[in-house]
Amino acid sequence: xxxxxxxDILKASIICGEDRADHDMxxxxxxxxxxxxxxxxxxxxxxxxxxxxxxxxxxxxxxDIQCIIFARNKxxxxxxxxxxxxxxxxxxxxxxxxxxxCGLLYQAGISPIY
Numbered sequence: 001x002x003x004x005x006x007x008d009i010l011k012a013s014i015i016c017g018e019d020r021a022d023h024d025m026x027x028x029x030x031x032x033x034x035x036x037x038x039x040x041x042x043x044x045x046x047x048x049x050x051x052x053x054x055x056x057x058x059x060x061x062x063x064d065i066q067c068i069i070f071a072r073n074k075x076x077x078x079x080x081x082x083x084x085x086x087x088x089x090x091x092x093x094x095x096x097x098x099x100x101x102c103g104l105l106y107q108a109g110i111s112p113i114y
Contacts, residue, residue, distance in 0.1 A: 009108050010094040017090030029113045030102050034059040048101050057083045071098045
């Protein structure tokens with residue numbers, strides 16, 4: 001499923017990476033605990049979180065996560081946007097809870113990481 005399709009399903013805004021809206025995502029992981037994210041061994045993971053801070057982007061950078069959805073209407077700061085752009089991380093913002101975001105994406109065909 002492409003980032004554009006994901007954004008449409010979630011009624012989300014693509015904040016960074018609009019030029020990569022055709023990027024394909026197949027698996028997702030949801031967490032607000034970045035220590036759990038650091039344990040992931042998969043590539044090309046879609047991270048769903050409500051933790052909107054620099055730690056989330058630094059964790060994504062270390063874990064080779066290419067796309068983050070900030071749920072619960074969380075907004076990223078200009079510094080976060082700059083870091084996402086530097087690291088080629090696609091960022092979406094949506095108003096749904098993490099639970100609803102996961103449910104909608106699972107129903108649409110995104111697989112859990114495990």
